[in-house]
Amino acid sequence: MLLSKARGKAVVDLTTAETIGAVTGCTVAPSPAHIAGLRLKTRGRGHHMLHWEDVRSFGPDAVSVEEPDRVRDEKDLEAGDQAHAVHNPIGKAVLTETGLEKGTVMDVEFDEQSGRIAHLVTADEQIPGEDLVGVGSYAVVVTAPQ
Amino acid sequence: MTVYMRAGEIAKKPVVTLAGDDIGQVKDIVFDSSTGDIRCFTLAGRGLLSGPLHRALLWRNVHALGPHAVMVRDESALEEDDSAATPGEDERAGVNVLGVAVTTRSGTQLGRVTDAVVATGRKPAVAGYEVETAERERVLLPVAGPITVSGERILVSDATAQHSAGNLGGFGSAVEGLRHRPVHDPQED
Amino acid sequence: MEWWTWLIIALAIFAAVTVSIAALQARRRSGGVIAQGRRPRGGGGPES
Numbered sequence: 520m521l522l523s524k525a526r527g528k529a530v531v532d533l534t535t536a537e538t539i540g541a542v543t544g545c546t547v548a549p550s551p552a553h554i555a556g557l558r559l560k561t562r563g564r565g566h567h568m569l570h571w572e573d574v575r576s577f578g579p580d581a582v583s584v585e586e587p588d589r590v591r592d593e594k595d596l597e598a599g600d601q602a603h604a605v606h607n608p609i610g611k612a613v614l615t616e617t618g619l620e621k622g623t624v625m626d627v628e629f630d631e632q633s634g635r636i637a638h639l640v641t642a643d644e645q646i647p648g649e650d651l652v653g654v655g656s657y658a659v660v661v662t663a664p665q
Numbered sequence: 666m667t668v669y670m671r672a673g674e675i676a677k678k679p680v681v682t683l684a685g686d687d688i689g690q691v692k693d694i695v696f697d698s699s700t701g702d703i704r705c706f707t708l709a710g711r712g713l714l715s716g717p718l719h720r721a722l723l724w725r726n727v728h729a730l731g732p733h734a735v736m737v738r739d740e741s742a743l744e745e746d747d748s749a750a751t752p753g754e755d756e757r758a759g760v761n762v763l764g765v766a767v768t769t770r771s772g773t774q775l776g777r778v779t780d781a782v783v784a785t786g787r788k789p790a791v792a793g794y795e796v797e798t799a800e801r802e803r804v805l806l807p808v809a810g811p812i813t814v815s816g817e818r819i820l821v822s823d824a825t826a827q828h829s830a831g832n833l834g835g836f837g838s839a840v841e842g843l844r845h846r847p848v849h850d851p852q853e854d
Numbered sequence: 855m856e857w858w859t860w861l862i863i864a865l866a867i868f869a870a871v872t873v874s875i876a877a878l879q880a881r882r883r884s885g886g887v888i889a890q891g892r893r894p895r896g897g898g899g900p901e902s
Contacts, residue, residue, distance in 0.1 A: 618731015
């Protein structure tokens with residue numbers, strides 16, 4: 520599934536059947552490349568984060584959560600946390616290990632079951648998930664083509 | 666094939682870890698005047714209001730020097746201070762070559778240094794200088810090996826003046842031309 | 855003078871200080887190409 524298609528999907532609390540919020544984005548961690556967390560827009564102020572491990576299922580119309588208290592305010596996360604917003608790849612420059620810039624990440628294609636990332640999508644190409652080295656405050660680093 | 670880059674293109678480049686964080690940007694390029702080898706970079710912070718970082722980055726800790734960024738493994742690649750960029754006990758204070766005059770050993774002034782040309786690769790070195798001549802023309806002069814430099818001028822061999830290039834594309838052949846010049850002047854080394 | 859003239863003056867001073875600090879720091883961030891090496895041995899060096 521493409522992240523752009525997952526945006527706006529409702530996040531549902533399985534214990535109360537209430538909507539907690541809507542998916543706005545994701546954070547990504549390497550080796551192997553996977554979705555580390557989902558960014559949510561809740562009714563309250565600011566953005567909230569949900570760790571991927573706390574997602575019960577990622578359905579075609581809604582994302583379900585069993586423990587809604589696992590949804591954390593983005594400001595409460597430490598920078599080292601893989602769900603921290605600095606690990607959001609969207610809009611960041613792609614930089615190879617050798618220091619060459621090649622486009623900007625526009626979208627992420629991932630598996631809804633495992634959270635594994637198939638591709639990072641830029642304007643010109645699809646970069647395989649296994650090439651991902653890291654996502655930080657400045658860039659998305661990928662291995663250099665041989 | 667050696668790729669040549671202007672030092673001015675390296676300065677201000679972000680220093681990025683493999684985790685994707687920018688931890689600084691290149692300020693000075695420090696090289697050894699006897700070999701031309703680049704020893705280290707000094708760094709500055711990234712923000713609009715940030716100044717020098719006072720942490721040096723030794724060449725051996727650079728993962729890759731690319732056209733858009735200097736890559737390092739992680740933040741531990743940086744030295745704790747910038748003592749690596751300060752001269753050793755038997756050395757004199759470093760001289761910034763930008764702006765100094767280039768003079769041949771026989772006394773012809775070729776111009777003033779506006780930039781340095783760096784040969785990139787496994788062992789990067791300063792391979793020459795971009796010089797603005799008295800006629801306001803910019804030429805690239807290949808200067809390999811040891812240089813004699815003071816705060817006022819760089820002394821280069823007389824042969825250097827005959828081997829210049831107008832751009833980085835022609836610089837490689839200018840270096841080759843200087844290296845394989847037919848008659849070796851015994852005064853020069 | 856009106857109260858807002860003072861506000862404008864204060865804002866202008868603040869803006870000027872910010873711009874000058876940013877300019878100063880930009881100059882401190884810009885570096886050079888530094889030649890380092892041994893002191894020339896013996897007399898006759900061009901620096902002596």
